[in-house]
């Protein structure tokens with residue numbers, strides 16, 4: 001259950017937030033369970049949310065929005081033809097240039113500017129996150145406006161009766 005996983009990571013997240021950030025969590029009560037390893041999903045969400053916080057040094061809203069996928073959002077890659085949930089992690093931070101967007105999921109890639117140099121990191125978080133998501137049959141991509149903010153989109157397959165029974 002995504003509800004349970006999100007409940008478990010909120011304490012840790014609240015500790016990362018500065019006074020300038022607001023955390024918004026929007027997940028419908030009736031969202032179906034997903035078929036995934038709980039610890040891995042926790043890692044996926046923590047990576048994306050910690051990036052959202054890290055790369056919005058001036059604060060603003062950090063939102064985690066979960067929906068059942070009904071309509072494919074603009075900018076999405078081809079998606080598996082499977083019932084899925086879609087998770088958006090959205091920030092109002094520094095944003096990412098059009099040129100850097102395709103490189104984000106490459107190992108050790110970091111956007112290089114004076115702000116990111118101060119923030120620090122290894123550039124591994126997103127490549128690991130992408131691998132974990134794809135192991136679950138999901139997809140990840142990002143949309144962004146430089147100077148305005150970024151949204152990371154994740155799909156994960158909904159648990160079917162069959163999968164749940166193994």
Ligand code: ATP
Pocket residue numbers: 051052055056091093094095096104109110111112116120121122123124125126127150
């Ligand atoms: P770490 O391995 O500690 O996560 P990292 O945060 O630098 O290091 P990634 O999480 O893989 O590495 O992110 C890669 C790069 O993508 C970052 O260095 C940053 O330049 C950019 N980036 C990631 N998330 C965001 C975001 N929400 N807003 C703006 N830039 C981002």
Ligand code: MG
Pocket residue numbers: 047050051121125126
């Ligand atoms: Mg990171």
